[in-house]
Structures are given as structure tokens and as C-alpha cells.
Amino acid sequence: MNKLSTTNLSRRTVLAGAGALGLASLIYPGAQARAAGSTLRVRSYGDIQILDPAYRLAAPEGDITNVIFAGLVITTAGDKWGWKPMAVETIEQLDPLTVAFKLRDNIGFTDGFGQMTAEDVKFSIERIADPKNESPYAGDWVTLKEVEVKDKLSGVIHLKEAFAPLWTSTLPTPSSTILSKRAVTEAGGKLGVKAVAQSGPYLLKEWLPKQRTVLVRNPDWKYEQGAYDEIHVHPIEDEKTAELGYEAGDLDYTWTSVSSITRLKQTPPADTTVVEKPSLAFVWFGMNKAVAPFDNPDARRAVQYAVDRKAVVDAAYFGAAATANGIIAPGLVGHREKNLYDYDPDKARELIEKSGLAGQTVVLDILNKTERLSAAQVIQANLADVGVTVEIKQNDSGTFWTLGSKENEYSKKLQMVVQRFSMQPDPSWATEWFTRSQIGVWNWESFDSEEFDKLVNEGKVELDPAKRDVMYKKMQDLMEESGCYVFLTHEVAGVMYRNSVVAALKPNGEPVFADFKPA
Amino acid sequence: MSEQALIERRPLTRLGGLGRTLRRIMREPLGALGLSLVVFVVLMALFADVLASYPSTKLSPADRFQPASWQHLLGTDHLGRDLFSRVLHGGRIALAIALGATGASLVIGIVLGLIAGYGPRWLDNLMLLLFDALKSFPTVMLALTLVTLTGPSLTAVVVVVVLVSVPGYARIIRTQTLVLKSAEHVMAARSMGASTARILAVHIMPNVIGPILILASMDIPVVVAIEAGLSFLGLGVRPPMPSWGSILNDGFANIRDSYWIVVAGGLPIVLTTLGFTFLGETLRDVFDPRLRGRG
Numbered sequence: 001m002n003k004l005s006t007t008n009l010s011r012r013t014v015l016a017g018a019g020a021l022g023l024a025s026l027i028y029p030g031a032q033a034r035a036a037g038s039t040l041r042v043r044s045y046g047d048i049q050i051l052d053p054a055y056r057l058a059a060p061e062g063d064i065t066n067v068i069f070a071g072l073v074i075t076t077a078g079d080k081w082g083w084k085p086m087a088v089e090t091i092e093q094l095d096p097l098t099v100a101f102k103l104r105d106n107i108g109f110t111d112g113f114g115q116m117t118a119e120d121v122k123f124s125i126e127r128i129a130d131p132k133n134e135s136p137y138a139g140d141w142v143t144l145k146e147v148e149v150k151d152k153l154s155g156v157i158h159l160k161e162a163f164a165p166l167w168t169s170t171l172p173t174p175s176s177t178i179l180s181k182r183a184v185t186e187a188g189g190k191l192g193v194k195a196v197a198q199s200g201p202y203l204l205k206e207w208l209p210k211q212r213t214v215l216v217r218n219p220d221w222k223y224e225q226g227a228y229d230e231i232h233v234h235p236i237e238d239e240k241t242a243e244l245g246y247e248a249g250d251l252d253y254t255w256t257s258v259s260s261i262t263r264l265k266q267t268p269p270a271d272t273t274v275v276e277k278p279s280l281a282f283v284w285f286g287m288n289k290a291v292a293p294f295d296n297p298d299a300r301r302a303v304q305y306a307v308d309r310k311a312v313v314d315a316a317y318f319g320a321a322a323t324a325n326g327i328i329a330p331g332l333v334g335h336r337e338k339n340l341y342d343y344d345p346d347k348a349r350e351l352i353e354k355s356g357l358a359g360q361t362v363v364l365d366i367l368n369k370t371e372r373l374s375a376a377q378v379i380q381a382n383l384a385d386v387g388v389t390v391e392i393k394q395n396d397s398g399t400f401w402t403l404g405s406k407e408n409e410y411s412k413k414l415q416m417v418v419q420r421f422s423m424q425p426d427p428s429w430a431t432e433w434f435t436r437s438q439i440g441v442w443n444w445e446s447f448d449s450e451e452f453d454k455l456v457n458e459g460k461v462e463l464d465p466a467k468r469d470v471m472y473k474k475m476q477d478l479m480e481e482s483g484c485y486v487f488l489t490h491e492v493a494g495v496m497y498r499n500s501v502v503a504a505l506k507p508n509g510e511p512v513f514a515d516f517k518p519a
Numbered sequence: 520m521s522e523q524a525l526i527e528r529r530p531l532t533r534l535g536g537l538g539r540t541l542r543r544i545m546r547e548p549l550g551a552l553g554l555s556l557v558v559f560v561v562l563m564a565l566f567a568d569v570l571a572s573y574p575s576t577k578l579s580p581a582d583r584f585q586p587a588s589w590q591h592l593l594g595t596d597h598l599g600r601d602l603f604s605r606v607l608h609g610g611r612i613a614l615a616i617a618l619g620a621t622g623a624s625l626v627i628g629i630v631l632g633l634i635a636g637y638g639p640r641w642l643d644n645l646m647l648l649l650f651d652a653l654k655s656f657p658t659v660m661l662a663l664t665l666v667t668l669t670g671p672s673l674t675a676v677v678v679v680v681v682l683v684s685v686p687g688y689a690r691i692i693r694t695q696t697l698v699l700k701s702a703e704h705v706m707a708a709r710s711m712g713a714s715t716a717r718i719l720a721v722h723i724m725p726n727v728i729g730p731i732l733i734l735a736s737m738d739i740p741v742v743v744a745i746e747a748g749l750s751f752l753g754l755g756v757r758p759p760m761p762s763w764g765s766i767l768n769d770g771f772a773n774i775r776d777s778y779w780i781v782v783a784g785g786l787p788i789v790l791t792t793l794g795f796t797f798l799g800e801t802l803r804d805v806f807d808p809r810l811r812g813r814g
């Protein structure tokens with residue numbers, strides 16, 4: 001006879017037990033709150049595809065690598081851009097060309113890869129800077145001369161030239177993430193989607209593709225501990241879907257769609273804080289000049305004239321976002337107050353006839369998101385008005401983010417795209433992706449301007465804001481003159497989170513997961 | 520309707536005269552409702568150009584999110600497009616795909632089923648293996664795989680539906696053909712020197728086509744749902760062409776503020792599904808009263 005059958009377990013006993021449990025939860029509400037509060041459920045707009053900071057594809061990967069690998073410093077949450085030490089005990093700019101650092105003691109790598117040392121710092125930074133490694137982020141360290149190792153924990157970063165974005169868009173980003181030299185070498189020089197030799201305040205415990213990434217607090221992290229036992233990051237591409245998930249109680253934090261911000265601020269979900277932040281991101285409509293019919297400059301210019309940018313932005317964001325005049329947002333050095341080629345359907349028709357674009361069908365690739373589809377449909381209607389048929393091709397994030405990659409055969413057919421890039425608070429971060437070396441990486445329009453490339457490099461080493469302003473405006477002029485770009489918007493960032501959570505947000509609304517806390 | 524249920528029925532089932540069939544359908548309340556709904560949906564789709572007051576793809580952002588009114592009978596969507604026009608034209612696409620794909624599946628299924636049932640044993644085994652292999656793919660996965668490989672298009676949707684539907688039709692035809700193969704009238708025809716083609720076309724096919732037509736009518740809502748589902752996911756009909764699925768998707772994204780978009784997208788799917796299902800079930804009952812009331 002088994003044990004259960006000998007126990008006097010009557011219906012009354014079960015009911016009494018359940019009642020007692022209920023009463024206990026009333027008497028000790030904190031116990032329930034702690035249990036619920038130990039897991040933070042957040043939404044990310046894309047799934048991870050690679051966990052190597054040197055080859056990251058999109059911001060969601062950076063959000064995760066920023067907590068599982070320690071960087072030298074990390075961006076702080078708040079209304080002003082700033083940074084705080086992460087792997088370093090001290091870090092100091094001795095002069096425009098020299099930065100000295102000393103690592104914190106006792107930062108260890110998981111999986112038996114030992115302690116983080118200055119040798120790992122040298123390896124990680126020089127690896128990104130080395131052109132042979134073809135890191136898309138090599139530009140972040142373009143003026144690096146070398147990292148000198150002084151002793152086990154100390155070193156000096158030597159620059160060839162002063163580097164304006166060093167403290168804004170290089171050091172506090174995944175480009176200063178320190179990986180284990182031994183782990184990367186053993187992995188063949190590049191990490192994949194498997195997290196090895198983790199070192200941050202959280203550890204990646206589980207990754208279920210397209211479902212969730214589970215981060216657990218790193219018990220060996222000796223410094224500022226994460227407040228949650230676990231963080232579950234759910235990849236949900238579409239903001240509207242994420243909003244429904246949040247309102248159904250499945251998430252504690254999400255970005256919202258721009259078009260929903262007004263409604264959410266007026267009638268927020270229960271126990272929810274809705275925040276609107278200025279966004280630095282930029283959204284544009286691009287044409288690939290390496291592929292017909294956009295190898296013809298008149299065809300590109302015709303499309304620039306054909307697209308009613310205000311109508312596109314208004315339709316996609318319901319009037320909540322302003323039209324952009326470039327890729328550098330208001331408030332940053334280099335922001336343009338006006339663009340060069342605006343909506344003029346008559347000029348568009350003329351050039352369309354001249355270029356032979358009339359009657360052709362072209363394909364516009366977009367990420368499968370509500371706002372992009374709306375924008376694409378207005379562009380489609382605009383071009384239909386001037387006699388060009390547009391086929392809209394919706395792609396999931398895994399497909400979309402590799403469309404323009406030179407390893408992808410489709411990049412040779414890619415004609416038009418609606419694209420959005422995240423941004424750091426320095427204009428060099430915006431222009432970095434449109435150089436000739438980025439063709440087949442992030443420069444999907446095949447924009448190739450020697451003058452632009454020269455200005456990109458000069459802009460990074462120029463410290464005078466007034467001179468930089470002129471340079472970055474000129475760069476955007478060159479982009480627009482090429483005919484490859486129609487600048488759409490910088491959006492605005494909408495965020496909502498439970499009142500039981502203290503969200504740690506950068507000035508542009510991006511999350512700092514490690515600093516989220518229960519209220 | 521299960522394959523077993525169809526096999527159990529008497530082997531020789533011919534569709535009666537159209538008028539007599541219609542009268543029998545109209546005598547059944549569900550049949551009358553089903554037929555009315557089907558006729559309604561088909562007429563709305565056929566006369567979409569006449570009934571719709573606006574072009575289905577015309578954008579008018581200034582009129583976005585208008586609730587139902589006399590100007591816009593079903594309201595407008597997030598781009599200011601008239602939903603009534605989009606529903607009518609979406610119906611045209613849905614029915615074209617449903618009828619086209621089901622028709623193609625029927626033809627292919629009948630031919631393959633006849634060959635499998637009447638042909639040599641080895642061919643029968645081979646075709647059964649093929650049918651089972653096709654049937655073993657989950658419909659949605661198959662659809663997503665094909666659309667990912669070929670890109671979203673109407674053709675892709677039709678191919679998916681044909682691939683999914685053919686094995687079912689072919690198996691039923693094969694089973695009935697196996698039964699009829701040794702029927703007296705077939706043996707008599709064979710002994711009189713009738714060719715295989717003639718036996719299949721004249722003596723077997725007319726006797727097996729009835730149940731398969733009923734099954735096809737009940738499959739139409741499934742096809743409508745597949746098309747709507749793929750379009751909902753952005754993998755079916757390409758914008759700006761309207762589809763009930765893409766209307767649903769537009770509505771889903773804005774359901775908190777503008778419920779009428781979801782209603783406009785969902786209602787025709789419900790009506791079409793109910794219509795064809797009621798009609799199919801009534802047809803089944805009409806042609807085989809023994810199955811009346813069975814699921």
C-alpha cells in the first residue's frame with residue numbers, strides 16, 4: 001500500500017490546507033511579491049543571432065551581451081547620456097591619445113576560462129580594430145594604435161589620433177566588451193550563438209529560438225548585483241503584438257509602437273507607467289545603386305521626388321513622429337534642418353520617363369512590422385501615382401537583417417528597402433554604416449563616395465563641435481545627392497512598464513537590463 | 520467527413536438533377552442558410568466593382584480609423600481605406616483562390632486516385648506512399664516553408680492548398696475505384712473490349728465523383744482559412760491587394776481603438792466558412808441520408 005493511501009487526506013483537509021495557504025499569502029504578501037518579482041519579463045524587438053559583440057547584428061544582441069559579458073564601462077540609465085565603470089576599477093583619459101585603465105579584481109569568466117586580465121582587454125579591442133577580422137564595428141576603434149598591457153590588471157589604450165566619440169559611442173557600447181582571449185581562440189576566432197566565458201552580472205542560462213532568452217543572476221559577479229533572479233527576454237518583432245502581450249500580462253516591460261504612444265499615455269493599462277523619450281534612431285527608404293533599375297541616377301532621383309515623406313511618416317506613425325531631414329537626430333552635432341530633394345511628383349514623372357523606370361515593377365523589402373508595412377504601402381501608392389509598380393516583400397527579422405549581406409545571394413537583387421538603425425549619442429555612429437567598406441555589410445544601398453569616407457574618418461578625430469557640425473551636414477548632403485536615400489523619421493521612443501518595476505532606461509528609452517529593479 | 524464514412528456509403532452515387540438537388544437542399548434549414556450564405560458571398564465578390572464605392576487600394580490617411588457610417592459601411596482602416604471595398608475585393612481573391620485551388624486539387628486528386636485504384640499494385644503502393652508523405656507534412660509548416668522559399672504570392676498559396684488537398688481526394692477516389700474495379704458493370708465493359716481510359720472515364724468516374732464534390736465543398740472554408748492565415752502572417756496576398764487575412768492583421772494591430780477592422784476582416788471568413796460547411800453537410804445528407812446527423 002502506498003503512503004498516500006494511508007494518509008487521512010479528506011476533502012475537508014484539502015480545503016482547510018488551501019484556505020491556510022491563502023491566508024498565509026494575505027498575511028505575508030511580501031512572499032508572493034518576492035516570488036513574482038524575482039523574474040523580470042521584457043520584450044526585445046529581435047531574437048539573438050550571434051553573441052559575439054564584434055559581429056553583433058542588432059541592438060537586441062547588444063542588450064544581452066551587455067549583461068552577460070563585462071565591458072570596460074557601460075551606459076548609465078537616466079535622462080542624460082553617461083557611463084559608469086563595469087569591468088574597470090579606474091579608467092582615465094590621460095591625454096587625447098591615451099586612456100589608462102585598471103580592471104577590477106575577481107572578474108571571472110565562466111566555463112573555466114579563468115580571471116579577466118588586461119591581456120583579454122588588449123585582445124578584445126585590437127580584435128575589433130584589426131581590419132583582417134572584418135568586424136563591422138572596426139570604425140569604433142579606427143584610431144586605435146594599440147592596447148598596452150602594464151600588468152595583470154592594468155593597461156593603456158593608445159590612440160593614433162584623438163577620437164571624438166570615444167566616450168559616447170565606443171567605450172560604453174559592446175565595442176568595449178571584454179571577451180576571454182582563450183575562449184575566443186578556442187572557438188575559432190568568433191563566438192556564435194552559444195555563450196561561453198561569460199563574465200557579466202547575468203548569465204545566459206537558456207535560449208529558445210524565437211521564444212525567449214533566459215538570463216540568471218551571476219553568483220560570481222562581485223559588484224553591483226542584478227536585482228532579479230532571472231530576466232526573460234522575449235523576442236517580439238512587432239510592437240503592436242508586444243503591446244497586446246503586455247496588456248495580457250505576459251510582459252513587465254516593452255517598447256511600444258510610436259503610433260500607440262498617445263493612446264497609451266491617455267489610457268495606460270492598469271498599474272503601468274508609460275514614458276515617451278526622444279529617439280536618436282533613424283528610419284529611411286533606400287535604393288540599391290548596384291542593382292537595376294537604380295543603377296541609373298535619374299531613376300533614384302525620380303523616386304526621391306516621388307515619395308511624399310510627410311504622408312509616409314504620418315500614415316505609419318499616426319502623426320506622432322516628425323519627418324527627418326537626415327540620419328542625425330535633433331540635438332546632436334550635424335543635425336540638418338532641411339533636406340535637398342522633397343516631394344515633387346511632376347519632377348518625378350519627368351525623370352521616370354527619362355530613366356525608363358515607367359511601367360517597371362520593383363521590389364521593396366521590409367521587416368514584417370505594422371509601421372513598416374504602413375510606410376511601405378504609402379511609398380507603393382506614391383510610386384504607383386507616377387507609374388511605377390512596387391511589390392512589397394515582408395521579411396521576418398532573421399531573414400531581413402541579412403538581406404544586404406554579401407554572403408547572401410539576395411543582396412545582388414535587393415532593390416529597395418525601408419530600414420531603421422539604432423543610434424548612439426554621437427553623429428559618427430550614424431554615418432559609420434554608409435562607407436564603401438560597409439557595402440555588403442550594412443551599406444545595402446551600395447552608396448560609394450570617396451569624399452564621404454574621408455569625412456567619416458575626419459569627423460571622428462575632429463574635436464571642435466562647430467567643424468564637426470559642418471562635416472556631418474555635408475555627409476548627409478552627399479548621401480542624399482547620391483539619390484540612394486529618402487530620409488523618413490527619427491521616430492520617438494515609447495516605453496511602458498509595470499509600476500512594480502523601476503525601469504532603467506537610457507535617454508533614448510533603450511533598456512539597461514542589469515539595472516532594472518523591483519519598485 | 521471522414522474517408523471511412525465515405526467508403527461506407529453505397530458505391531454508386533450520382534448527383535441528381537440540379538433542380539431536384541436544390542429543392543432538397545432548401546428543404547433543410549441549415550442547407551437553405553448555407554446556400555444563401557454561399558450565394559450571398561459569391562454575389563458580393565462577383566459584383567465587387569459595382570457595389571464598392573471606393574477603390575480598394577486607395578489610401579486616404581486623413582480618413583483613417585473612421586467607424587462604420589453611410590460613407591464607409593464597414594468603416595476605414597489605419598490608412599483610410601474603405602473596408603467595405605476591401606472586404607468585397609478580398610472576397611473575390613479568397614474565392615478565386617479557394618475555387619481555383621480546390622478545383623485543381625480535385626482534378627489532380629481524381630486522376631491520381633483513378634490511376635492508383637485501377638493501376639497495377641506496385642503503382643498503387645508507390646502512390647500511396649506519395650500521398651502519405653504529402654499528408655504527413657503539417658499544413659502550416661508546409662505553407663511557411665514553401666512561401667519562405669518562393670516568396671509570398673497567390674501562386675504559392677494555391678500550390679500549398681493543392682499539395683495539402685490532393686492526397687485526401689486521391690485516397691478517396693482510389694478506395695472507391697478499388698471497389699468499383701470488380702463491379703459487374705465494369706467487368707462487363709472490360710469483357711466487351713472497352714479501353715482502360717473509357718472504363719475510367721465512363722464507368723468509374725461518374726460513380727465516384729459525387730462524394731468527392733461534397734468533400735470539396737466542405738474543404739473550401741479550409742482553403743479560405745489557409746489563405747487568410749498566410750495573408751495574416753504577411754505571407755499570402757501581397758499588399759496593397761486586399762485579403763480578409765491582411766484586413767484581420769490590420770485590425771489586430773489596432774484592436775484597442777478600432778474594433779471594426781477586425782470585425783470587417785473576420786465576419787466574411789465566418790460567413791463563408793459557415794455557408795460552405797452547412798451546404799456541404801446538407802449535400803452529404805441529401806445524397807446519403809444514412810449519414811444524417813453524423814459529424
